[in-house]
Amino acid sequence: MSHADKRHERLRERLRERRWRITPQRRSVVEALSGPNLHLTAEEIFARARTVVPEISRATVYNTLRELVEMGELAEMQIGPGPALYDPNAVVHHHHLVCSSCGRIYDIHPLGVEHLDLREEDRDGFELQRAEVVFHGRCRACKESEDT
Amino acid sequence: MSHADKRHERLRERLRERRWRITPQRRSVVEALSGPNLHLTAEEIFARARTVVPEISRATVYNTLRELVEMGELAEMQIGPGPALYDPNAVVHHHHLVCSSCGRIYDIHPLGVEHLDLREEDRDGFELQRAEVVFHGRCRACKESEDT
DNA sequence: TGTAGTATTAGAATCAGTCTAAAACTGTAG
């Protein structure tokens, strides 16, 4: 059984524990979100969910996504303009790598994050909670198809 | 003369050098963007510009902002959902500090950014161009008005 | 079986931003 499958199974378990009512619609949304290194828009999730439950409405998809985000089971992120992306890999905190040429996004665990800190002159009584790092660059595939 | 004023003056100079035609509308947008630690939405910039040139239209504000961003004179950023924010402090690269309680954003130069790097297992031929760091936490003011 | 609470729906509404086609300006050559 894959890492993603295990993650998905644990998620279903947590949802059951929380007495979150699992309906066919909600299940289809949660299923649309299983898979590794996945970053989908609400519209893509809607499309996937529809292949399983054709009568599902956009409102339900948005409601379900909001609830999962509130429960901490799903991360919502905004990389540049355009629609929000949903990242099912929310339980373990991680960072992102964005290819500026194809736009693909990868989950990463960079080195040096724990040493990031504010300078004295920037601090001004601020209480740090977390740091978010986004790397931009060019992925192998885009570098190799070097046809500028 | 303040730091921000000097920055603003140099900006006007660069725009002149580039033969960017300065019209009253464009001037009002550029003026709306002067000030330290400023992060405005297009709508706020429109409102400010209107106090100077009441007949300016939204389209002109958006056009002008796009041109400034293309010229590298203005940074456009997306912190969470909602409208994009424009940061006039674009020439010197910097990072951001966001108060999760009041939403205010501060420009910072954190320690340790230059040591951030990809792990071998995450790298996969990726060519890094830049890292973007966003700190989240609570600002002094919000911490002091501790009335939960 | 009735009822209260929960979930879902289609479509209207909202919000941010882009597009369009016409009108207004500007610089310059005659």
Place this chain on the structure above:
DNA sequence: CTACAGTTTTAGACTGATTCTAATACTACA
């Protein structure tokens, strides 16, 4: 000065993403 080409601005239509609304359907359980 006048004509023209090129640039800039405009109001409002349009689009895409998301939220809201009010009606309907489902579920648990008294």
